[in-house]
Amino acid sequence: MIWDVLIIGAGPAGLSAALFTRMRRMSTLLLDTAVAGGQLASLYPKKPVHDFPSYTYVMGDALGRNFVEQARHMGSEIREGEHVTMLARDEATNTIRVTSTKGAYEARSVIVATGGGAFEPRKIKKPGEAEFAGRGVTYGMPDAETCRGKRVLVIGGGDSALEAALSLKEVADVTLIHMLDKWQGMDAYVEDIQASPRIRWMLQTETVEIRGGGGNGGEDAVRSVVVRNKKTEATEELPIDVVAINVGYLMDAKIVRQWGLELEGNQIRSDNVMKTNIPGVFACGDIATYPGKYKLLITACSEGAAAGNSAYIYVRQPKKFTVGELYAAPKDKGDTQPTGPA
Ligand SMILES: Cc1cc2nc3c(=O)[nH]c(=O)nc-3n(C[C@H](O)[C@H](O)[C@H](O)COP(=O)(O)OP(=O)(O)OC[C@H]3O[C@@H](n4cnc5c(N)ncnc54)[C@H](O)[C@@H]3O)c2cc1C
Known part of the structure; x- marks a missing residue:
């Protein structure tokens, strides 16, 4: 099977992306090396979150569960305990091959939402x-x-x-x-x-x-x-x-270094529609960076929405938007941010 979109990492960013790819009825597979829910589930399940819109406060594990339930309800397939080790674009088939510790997959688009990768408290x-x-x-x-x-x-x-x-x-x-x-x-x-x-x-x-x-x-x-x-x-x-x-976490995002993605420090360089340097590969959440980046739940969600919609434009090429538009050359000198989905 060729997946329309394969999302690496089922944290808030990846799960938000899945919500939007499923709204577009794209076949969507999420792989997570640990448990779905990301840092909410693995790093601060018992911490109240006070800055997520619509909640006065919500505990980390409850919010993480909500993200997972919603993505599942929308029809995404989530596989936990599956560590992605490699991704590579196949020019001949115009697909992306993703290798994990449990198997190999083919997808028309990939969203990298691996957060901080592996975490270790400082x-x-x-x-x-x-x-x-x-x-x-x-x-x-x-x-x-x-x-x-x-x-x-x-x-x-x-x-x-x-x-x-x-x-x-x-x-x-x-x-x-x-x-x-x-x-x-x-x-x-x-x-x-x-x-x-x-x-x-x-x-x-x-x-x-x-x-x-x-x-x-x-x-x-x-x-x-x-x-x-x-x-x-x-x-x-x-x-x-x-x-x-509580003096912070050391994030180990080493693995993405082998995937041919353009990096800035330990993060993947992306633009306002979450494109990376590899056609068909998008990045969102803590792993992605661009000028003015905030590493927050709310930005992870909004970047997930942008990445999901960009993957849709890339794969389905709806009349309104074209891949050409997604990958358009900058219009003006200094304008390096192509127009995203409306
Ligand atoms: C202690 C702490 C408290 C925080 N409190 C708040 C807060 O109150 N409010 C707020 O807005 N933000 C808070 N944050 C930040 C917030 O949690 C992050 O910005 C958010 O989780 C980013 O979401 P993400 O989906 O990008 O990454 P993550 O939540 O890190 O999810 C990434 C997922 O990818 C998986 N993964 C990684 N590598 C691979 C791989 N190779 N293959 C497969 N899966 C992989 C991981 O297992 C993980 O599940 C806090 C962070 C910490 C550490």
Whole structure:
């Protein structure tokens, strides 16, 4: 079978693209190396999302499930646990061959929506971090139930750290520290943190050492963390049970380097209709970049819509739009953004 469109990655971008390709009744296959839902499902299922339109807030796993259910309802086929290793355009047949760990496929168009690829939480590289990993040291959004009644130190100053602190404030004794002199997250989170009497926060404060000791059950776990104020150099030993490190993720998008796509850093260069340098191959979501790019759920969705519609124009060539138009030469000097679907 030749698929009209094969989408690599079933995160918010890929699933949004599928919604639009199915609206066009294109046969649509999504392959995901892990589980459908992307970062929502795998990185922050228990984090509330406050900036997705139409929801006051929604938990990561619930939002991820909605994306998947809608794409399935529209008739997309989603295969999980299938890692794509290669894509190559076949000029003779004008199709694209996609190879995964489970098989080989042929498609008339491909949408690359692989997000950050494989993720690994960034480490703080301080004494005790590796030793107590899994024994009090955690990464990302900590589970509220596990933290209930405990003393939690959240490390980091971006959205993830601020959200982690806010999500625990009702159940735990929370301290938040950040190395820099300013928070780096959304103003709304900063405002909530500063207004909360339940969160102790310290800027310009770094971790010196995570210390442990025998718990009541005899297990060796986190007991305290030594922190230092970078301005005054004063140190303090905080009694702590859980250290929630939220200083970002290392994204490994190495695999797309072998696919012949034009890259900018670790991202695929695309335009406003999500075209790449390979005819018939589009990119959307965190893996795609262009001037003014934001890595957000809402932009992943809108880029998915553009990529899905561009794949439609490319494959079906409806009268209104032609492939020629999609791949038109720039009209004016400096105008490198061809017109997309209306
Ligand atoms: C901790 C954290 C909190 C965040 N909170 C928010 C927030 O509150 N609001 C917001 O707007 N944004 C938030 N973001 C950012 C948001 O999650 C991303 O912008 C969004 O997930 C991008 O969607 P995507 O579909 O491009 O990528 P992803 O969600 O990363 O999905 C990509 C999918 O592709 C799959 N994949 C990767 N490589 C392959 C391969 N070779 N073969 C097959 N499948 C592959 C992956 O398994 C994954 O399922 C947050 C990010 C993090 C890390």
